[in-house]
Amino acid sequence: MKDKFQKQVDAFSKVLLSFIILILVVFGGLYYWANHKPKPKIEDIPLEESNEDFDKVENGIHVATGFVDDKGMEATIQNCTSCHSAKLVTQNRMSREGWKATISWMQETQNLWDLGANEELILTYLTKNYAPTDKGRRQNLENIDWYELK
Structure with missing residues (x-):
């Protein structure tokens, strides 16, 4: 009886091992196929x-x-x-001190390089063209015909 049981265990082990090998081959092939597609010229x-x-x-x-x-x-x-969209600059309005603080923050935390002689030129440009306005980010809506929802 022990021999019969041992034969069943051996047969089951072989089937299980074959199944595991089959799974490894299938998944290995899929992995290879997915990651080794020919690169376009x-x-x-x-x-x-x-x-x-x-x-x-x-x-x-x-x-x-x-x-x-x-x-x-x-x-x-x-x-x-070089690091971010121009829109990130153009949507903001800051004083010279605000732009300087933003540049300093980027240098301290975001790996912005030393701007050297360009810093004064950039600060002057930003202060002149992207300074705070009394109107905020968006002007008030005007000449709107409002209607009541029913």
Whole structure:
């Protein structure tokens, strides 16, 4: 009886081992297939063609970034948009002290490099073109025909 039981255990062990090997082979193959697809060649990747010139300015606004065209704009674009969107700058309004504090914070906590001689140029540009306004971020809505919901 022990021999019969031992044979059943051996048979079950072989079936279980075969099943485990099968699972490993299947999942290993799937993993290999998912992670080793042929990489596209450079010529196979479609390039987006842009008719927009990066240096284009319309109505005093740099088209590609939305920055006001003024002295210091290029230095501001080079130093600010390397890490974040231009929109992060243009949506804010701060005093010179506020812009200086923001730059210092980015240097202390966000690995912003030393701006050197460009710092004065950038601060002057930001203070002139993105200073606080009495109106806040958005002007009040005017000439609106309000109606009552029923």
